[in-house]
Amino acid sequence: MDRITLESPLDMHLHLRDGDTLTLVAPLSAADFAGAVVMPNLVPPIDALDALDAYRARIAVACDTARFSPWLTLFFRAYSHDELAAARRQIIGVKLYPEGVTTNSAGGVRDLRGIDATLEHLEALGIPLLVHGETHGFVMDREREFLPVYRRLARQFPRLTIVMEHITTREAVELLGEYDNLHATITLHHLLITLDDVAGGLLQPHLFCKPIAKRPEDREALLHAALTGHPRVMFGSDSAPHPRSAKEAAGCAAGVFSAPVALPALAELFADRDVLPMLQRFVSDNARAIYRVTPPLRRITLERVPWRVPDHYGAVVPFGAGTTLAWQVTARA
Ligand code: NCD
Ligand code: ZN
Numbered sequence: 001m002d003r004i005t006l007e008s009p010l011d012m013h014l015h016l017r018d019g020d021t022l023t024l025v026a027p028l029s030a031a032d033f034a035g036a037v038v039m040p041n042l043v044p045p046i047d048a049l050d051a052l053d054a055y056r057a058r059i060a061v062a063c064d065t066a067r068f069s070p071w072l073t074l075f076f077r078a079y080s081h082d083e084l085a086a087a088r089r090q091i092i093g094v095k096l097y098p099e100g101v102t103t104n105s106a107g108g109v110r111d112l113r114g115i116d117a118t119l120e121h122l123e124a125l126g127i128p129l130l131v132h133g134e135t136h137g138f139v140m141d142r143e144r145e146f147l148p149v150y151r152r153l154a155r156q157f158p159r160l161t162i163v164m165e166h167i168t169t170r171e172a173v174e175l176l177g178e179y180d181n182l183h184a185t186i187t188l189h190h191l192l193i194t195l196d197d198v199a200g201g202l203l204q205p206h207l208f209c210k211p212i213a214k215r216p217e218d219r220e221a222l223l224h225a226a227l228t229g230h231p232r233v234m235f236g237s238d239s240a241p242h243p244r245s246a247k248e249a250a251g252c253a254a255g256v257f258s259a260p261v262a263l264p265a266l267a268e269l270f271a272d273r274d275v276l277p278m279l280q281r282f283v284s285d286n287a288r289a290i291y292r293v294t295p296p297l298r299r300i301t302l303e304r305v306p307w308r309v310p311d312h313y314g315a316v317v318p319f320g321a322g323t324t325l326a327w328q329v330t331a332r333a
Contacts (some may be wrong), residue, residue, distance in 0.1 A: 001276045002304040005331075008034035008295040009263060009283040013130075013165055013185045013236025015039045015255070016070070018055070022062045024314045025241050028260040030068035032329060034284075034295035037130070037236065038070045040095055041104040045075035049087050056090075069295050073130060076109060081121045092291060093128035093163070094118075101134045101142075102210040103240065103254055108132075112149055119157050128161040128291065129153070133172075134211055140195070143169050143211050154179035161290070166190065166238045168211045170221035176232050183290050185236025186222050188265055189256045189319055194219055205252040206317050209240065227273055229281035234290060237262045243315040258319040261309050265320065267302040267327040301331035 014029060014036040016022050029036055038059070040046035046055055052072055059070045071092035079087075079094070096115075097108035109115060122129055133150060134142035153162055164172055164184040176182055189207065194216050198207045207213070225233045239262070240255025247253060258265075263283070270279045288294070307328030309320045 001271060003301065004267060004276050004279065005299050005301045006263070006280055006283060008298045009300055010034060010235070010287045010295060011036040011237045011239070011259065011262065012163075012234040012287045012291075013037055013039065013187070013238045014259065015041070015238070015240040016059060016062075017241060018042055018058065021241055021243075021316070022058060024316065025239075025257075025259060026059060026062035028313065029239070030063035031332060032260070032263050032300055033068060034298040035069035035071060035293065037092055038072050040073045040075040041097065041102075043104055045104065045107050046072070047075040047077050047107075049083075049090065052087070052090060067296050067298060069293070071291075071293065075107065076115070076118070077107070078115070079118050079121065081124070084118075084121045084125050084127060088125050088127060091127065092293070093130045093161075094122060095130040095132070095165075097132045098134065098136075101136065102132055105132070116156070119153065119160060123157045123160040126161075128163060130163045130165055132210075133164050133167075139212055140214065143167070144171050147171060147175055150175060150182060151178070154182050157181075163290075166211060166236060167222065168214045169218045173221040173225050176225070176230065183232045183234070184225075185234050185238075186226050187236060187238045187256070188258050188262050189213065189238075191219065191223055191226060191269060192265070205247045205249075206319065206321065207256060208247075208252050208254055209238065209256045210254040223273075226282050227270065227275050227278060229278045229286070231281075231286055232290065233282065234287040235262075235266070235283045241316040244312065244317050245315070247317065256319050257313075257316050260313065261318055261320050261325065263300060263302060263329060264307055264325045264327040268325055271304065271327065299331070299333045300329060302327050303330045305330060
């Protein structure tokens with residue numbers, strides 16, 4: 001197969017930022033995707049409805065939201081039942097960051113044992129909980145150390161839809177099998193790279209992200225889940241633009257900017273493994289079933305035609321900059 005048309009591809013974990021970066025990156029996602037879950041880790045974080053509404057309006061200026069649905073999230077804090085009831089129709093979920101684990105998470109949760117009241121409201125109102133699941137432990141162990149938290153939440157709140165964001169380990173994939181209310185997003189870069197690609201040769205700041213890429217066996221487990229269309233696994237790019245000056249620096253910011261290369265690189269990956277038809281599940285169907293969303297109808301056609309990834313988009317360097325991918329988007333309807 002040298003060609004595929006995807007129906008309404010979705011990116012279930014995306015950083016659109018704000019200001020000039022929003023203006024730069026939103027049209028790139030809107031070109032290829034019919035919808036995206038937009039992360040709330042702005043400065044200050046989006047943790048109130050007025051800020052959420054204002055952000056939605058800025059996104060609508062930056063791109064065509066009739067063709068691209070931005071599904072917004074609130075930054076987790078202690079919310080009352082009334083606050084969440086008022087927000088329910090305007091959000092797709094609430095995103096929990098442990099304090100300080102990643103970019104712009106200083107206002108995150110310090111004590112994960114003190115959040116049960118808010119989780120009860122989320123469960124009662126049917127609002128999904130999205131989680132950045134890392135501890136403050138040794139960098140390679142942070143996700144694995146967090147898994148007991150997922151177990152407790154899944155058990156204690158059995159009707160709460162929990163999404164383990166950007167999973168990177170074999171153990172996290174295996175945990176999906178233990179609880180029906182656990183789901184996961186997987187990024188493009190974690191399907192393609194390991195820690196070796198980040199730091200095994202010359203240091204590659206554009207591959208540095210949280211969670212850090214892990215071992216080959218972890219990548220294989222992620223690949224297996226994605227390529228076989230695991231029904232509780234969704235594509236979420238975690239595309240996280242930072243200006244080149246913040247990446248090529250002593251003290252490199254965490255985040256990989258992958259939105260404009262995501263679909264061509266995924267098509268190449270699935271085609272190379274002879275499972276191209278499974279891509280529709282991974283980039284759209286599973287997410288629609290899990291979140292019960294109906295995106296705008298879009299048809300994005302990809303073909304096996306070489307495409308050189310741009311060196312930069314404005315001040316931001318994309319994943320795979322300057323390399324040639326075997327596939328490209330050839331029609332956007
Ligand atoms: C993200 C960012 O830059 O906002 N960075 C990252 O390395 N993934 C935050 C996040 O999702 O952890
Ligand atoms: Zn993210």
